[in-house]
Amino acid sequence: MSIxxxxxxxxxxxxxxxxRLDAANAPSxxxxxxxxxxxxxxxxxxxxxxxCADLAEAASAGRSRRRFVAVDANVERFYxxxxxxYFDARGIDAHYQSVQAGETRKTFDTVAELxxxxxxxxxxxxxxxxxxxxxxxxxxxxxxxxxxxRRGTPVVRLPTTLIGLVDAGVGVKTGINFxxxxxxxxxxxxxDLTLLDPSFLATLSRRHVANGLAEILKIALIKDRGLFDxxxxxxxxxxxxxxxxxxxxxxxxxxxxxxxxxIHGMLEELQPNLWEAKLERLVDYGHTFxxxxxxxxxxxxxxxxxxxxxxxxxxxxxEHRGLISARDRDRVIGxxxxxxxxxxxDVLTPDTxxxxxxxxxxxxxxxxxxxxxxxxxxxxxxxxxxxxELTDTVLDLAELARRRELARA
Amino acid sequence: MSIxxxxxxxxxxxxxxxxRLDAANAPSxxxxxxxxxxxxxxxxxxxxxxxCADLAEAASAGRSRRRFVAVDANVERFYxxxxxxYFDARGIDAHYQSVQAGETRKTFDTVAELxxxxxxxxxxxxxxxxxxxxxxxxxxxxxxxxxxxRRGTPVVRLPTTLIGLVDAGVGVKTGINFxxxxxxxxxxxxxDLTLLDPSFLATLSRRHVANGLAEILKIALIKDRGLFDxxxxxxxxxxxxxxxxxxxxxxxxxxxxxxxxxIHGMLEELQPNLWEAKLERLVDYGHTFxxxxxxxxxxxxxxxxxxxxxxxxxxxxxEHRGLISARDRDRVIGxxxxxxxxxxxDVLTPDTxxxxxxxxxxxxxxxxxxxxxxxxxxxxxxxxxxxxELTDTVLDLAELARRRELARA
Numbered sequence: 154m155s156i157x158x159x160x161x162x163x164x165x166x167x168x169x170x171x172x173r174l175d176a177a178n179a180p181s182x183x184x185x186x187x188x189x190x191x192x193x194x195x196x197x198x199x200x201x202x203x204x205c206a207d208l209a210e211a212a213s214a215g216r217s218r219r220r221f222v223a224v225d226a227n228v229e230r231f232y233x234x235x236x237x238x239y240f241d242a243r244g245i246d247a248h249y250q251s252v253q254a255g256e257t258r259k260t261f262d263t264v265a266e267l268x269x270x271x272x273x274x275x276x277x278x279x280x281x282x283x284x285x286x287x288x289x290x291x292x293x294x295x296x297x298x299x300x301x302x303r304r305g306t307p308v309v310r311l312p313t314t315l316i317g318l319v320d321a322g323v324g325v326k327t328g329i330n331f332x333x334x335x336x337x338x339x340x341x342x343x344x345d346l347t348l349l350d351p352s353f354l355a356t357l358s359r360r361h362v363a364n365g366l367a368e369i370l371k372i373a374l375i376k377d378r379g380l381f382d383x384x385x386x387x388x389x390x391x392x393x394x395x396x397x398x399x400x401x402x403x404x405x406x407x408x409x410x411x412x413x414x415x416i417h418g419m420l421e422e423l424q425p426n427l428w429e430a431k432l433e434r435l436v437d438y439g440h441t442f443x444x445x446x447x448x449x450x451x452x453x454x455x456x457x458x459x460x461x462x463x464x465x466x467x468x469x470x471x472e473h474r475g476l477i478s479a480r481d482r483d484r485v486i487g488x489x490x491x492x493x494x495x496x497x498x499d500v501l502t503p504d505t506x507x508x509x510x511x512x513x514x515x516x517x518x519x520x521x522x523x524x525x526x527x528x529x530x531x532x533x534x535x536x537x538x539x540x541x542e543l544t545d546t547v548l549d550l551a552e553l554a555r556r557r558e559l560a561r562a
Numbered sequence: 563m564s565i566x567x568x569x570x571x572x573x574x575x576x577x578x579x580x581x582r583l584d585a586a587n588a589p590s591x592x593x594x595x596x597x598x599x600x601x602x603x604x605x606x607x608x609x610x611x612x613x614c615a616d617l618a619e620a621a622s623a624g625r626s627r628r629r630f631v632a633v634d635a636n637v638e639r640f641y642x643x644x645x646x647x648y649f650d651a652r653g654i655d656a657h658y659q660s661v662q663a664g665e666t667r668k669t670f671d672t673v674a675e676l677x678x679x680x681x682x683x684x685x686x687x688x689x690x691x692x693x694x695x696x697x698x699x700x701x702x703x704x705x706x707x708x709x710x711x712r713r714g715t716p717v718v719r720l721p722t723t724l725i726g727l728v729d730a731g732v733g734v735k736t737g738i739n740f741x742x743x744x745x746x747x748x749x750x751x752x753x754d755l756t757l758l759d760p761s762f763l764a765t766l767s768r769r770h771v772a773n774g775l776a777e778i779l780k781i782a783l784i785k786d787r788g789l790f791d792x793x794x795x796x797x798x799x800x801x802x803x804x805x806x807x808x809x810x811x812x813x814x815x816x817x818x819x820x821x822x823x824x825i826h827g828m829l830e831e832l833q834p835n836l837w838e839a840k841l842e843r844l845v846d847y848g849h850t851f852x853x854x855x856x857x858x859x860x861x862x863x864x865x866x867x868x869x870x871x872x873x874x875x876x877x878x879x880x881e882h883r884g885l886i887s888a889r890d891r892d893r894v895i896g897x898x899x900x901x902x903x904x905x906x907x908d909v910l911t912p913d914t915x916x917x918x919x920x921x922x923x924x925x926x927x928x929x930x931x932x933x934x935x936x937x938x939x940x941x942x943x944x945x946x947x948x949x950x951e952l953t954d955t956v957l958d959l960a961e962l963a964r965r966r967e968l969a970r971a
Contacts, residue, residue: 517687519626
């Protein structure tokens with residue numbers, strides 16, 4: 154039975170092996186199977202409280218008490234003691250590996266270090282999930298490692314940054330950079346469970362909060378005008394408060410609302426297209442030019458910052474095409490600035506951007522499939538951006554950024 | 563709708579996004595999706611005949627005329643000119659990368675070389691499949707590269723060895739060795755099309771034909787007594803004739819029958835368990851001790867040779883347990899020898915084998931799940947092999963191998 158059949162058979166009967174003979178009696182076999190993927194993302198306050206079983210018991214059903222725990226080196230400085238106390242209290246024999254996880258360390262060397270550590274500790278294939286604690290880079294690298302290790306070992310993710318909470322921790326992409334190309338190697342592989350604890354944001358630097366706000370803004374711009382309104386009203390305050398209440402002991406109501414709304418919007422886009430069968434993806438907004446911008450600017454721009462520069466550029470381009478009004482363009486640029494995000498970087502030249510577009514066209518199988526904002530909260534795809542148009546756009550954005558700088562000075 | 567539902571909804575309605583709130587109003591999301599996997603394996607004589615469109619048109623529907631072609635360096639020496647003439651005649655702009663593909667080169671370095679080559683040539687993400695031409699190692703490494711490149715690029719496989727035709731080219735496993743562990747890193751990823759052309763066997767060395775016969779013998783031993791009878795009667799002749807007719811211009815009838823029967827048996831086992839959800843796998847027969855044997859003996863044993871040593875060992879073990887008669891054990895060992903395969907290697911010590919079993923137990927999630935032959939053509943799983951039992955078995959096999967050597971001398 155194939156998914157295209159029109160009869161109403163039970164899906165568990167799906168798949169099969171067909172043997173056909175051609176006119177010359179040469180056989181061919183077709184193997185058909187359905188892989189059922191299911192993964193959970195759970196908001197879980199104070200996940201390192203020893204009273205909270207979620208992290209220790211995830212993906213194992215309590216059958217094994219050994220865990221390999223990969224921790225971002227930065228996170229370890231703030232939370233290392235609490236992580237150790239947590240697993241001790243839960244009776245887990247854990248091995249901790251500290252991982253330097255900046256964008257320049259998103260490499261196969263880091264995967265290799267992890268594999269050597271896992272081999273030395275030794276884990277069972279299915280019931281001893283790898284635990285990943287850190288930001289987006291760590292989640293991507295450990296996710297790839299777990300997917301490759303013995304062709305697939307379960308993984309439980311605990312994002313500690315805002316971009317981890319709303320972006321890297323929500324989807325199924327893993328990856329490493331290679332040959333100076335962003336995420337050139339990777340897989341689609343779901344973590345068994347991702348636990349989202351916004352209390353980690355309390356110790357996050359302002360810049361890394363802004364980094365996550367860029368991906369939240371992306372969701373607002375392409376599909377959620379209400380979320381944009383919240384960011385416009387409260388974004389700057391959320392940035393300063395790190396999404397916490399005034400007392401700093403809990404996530405603020407506005408913070409919770411923004412995070413949940415961003416995640417829900419992201420998942421609505423991802424779920425029907427988990428393996429990117431469809432290459433027109435609204436969530437690719439801000440990700441057309443940014444892979445090249447980010448790699449060229451390395452290490453000066455964080456991922457969300459490069460995405461924001463891309464969104465600033467394409468907002469200006471959309472305004473040139475009459476897709477968004479000058480007033481709304483200025484509101485968008487204004488929110489970017491209020492969120493502490495850059496709208497310009499000196500690597501932006503028309504030639505660099507055409508090169509970026511060329512690689513993205515290969516990535517989108519021969520067409521630009523470029524999402525552009527239509528007003529605020531909607532988007533459309535175009536295929537016909539040219540070098541002259543990009544040149545005009547870059548000049549305009551440079552002028553706009555220069556005027557903003559002057560106004561601030 | 564999940565695959566576990568008992569209602570009879572249309573499968574295309576499968577998948578979805580669930581949002582739940584717990585007692586404290588904390589949300590959790592569950593993403594569910596079905597991935598439909600379908601792949602074809604086609605017997606195709608004289609695939610490099612320019613009149614044969616299969617290889618050039620596979621997985622592209624004729625939309626693009628560019629191909630990145632990874633060719634095993636050994637294959638290139640014999641067939642390089644014909645491969646080039648073929649793609650030229652079919653109007654394909656092909657870039658050829660020669661790959662040293664022995665077991666010691668089944669590494670990330672080889673993946674990295676391929677990625678640099680693919681980046682330099684530049685391919686579209688979906689419509690310019692990578693072509694892999696070579697033996698099992700090449701198919702595994704190029705398969706992994708294609709799976710990782712941009713998180714998945716189509717691949718068309720053309721096995722040129724017997725083990726490629728009946729084993730590596732039939733399943734969905736990709737992999738590289740790492741940290742002295744066989745296939746420590748890899749994925750499950752189906753090639754879009756695999757074309758099986760037994761005419762390549764005409765130029766294969768006797769040893770590499772034997773290497774493939776080991777995997778055919780495995781299928782015979784675990785599930786196909788009729789195939790065993792054919793190997794016992796005709797295996798030695800197939801080895802000498804390289805599966806070709808006396809004139810050497812076509813596959814022999816016996817050769818075709820053996821290949822088709824082995825492939826069909828293998829696919830019957832793989833299709834219902836494509837992602838190894840079930841860790842009791844009959845096709846793991848011969849693959850309990852052999853990963854360690856093969857890596858320790860590197861480069862002295864080919865994959866199929868290490869598998870045969872494992873099968874000889876476990877046949878003797880099965881005889882000790884009364885699962886197979888002494889007469890059938892001798893028939894099995896006799897066929898192994900007739901097929902030019904080893905039944906012994908000096909790395910076989912009880913300690914090494916216990917270490918191998920320990921790693922396999924991790925691989926099979928905490929249990930041995932060791933397939934053992936039951937007579938000829940059937941098998942059962944056991945979980946209770948001990949060091950004393952292994953020691954007895956090794957001593958017995960050593961004695962058996964010594965007597966065979968003496969008899970031959």
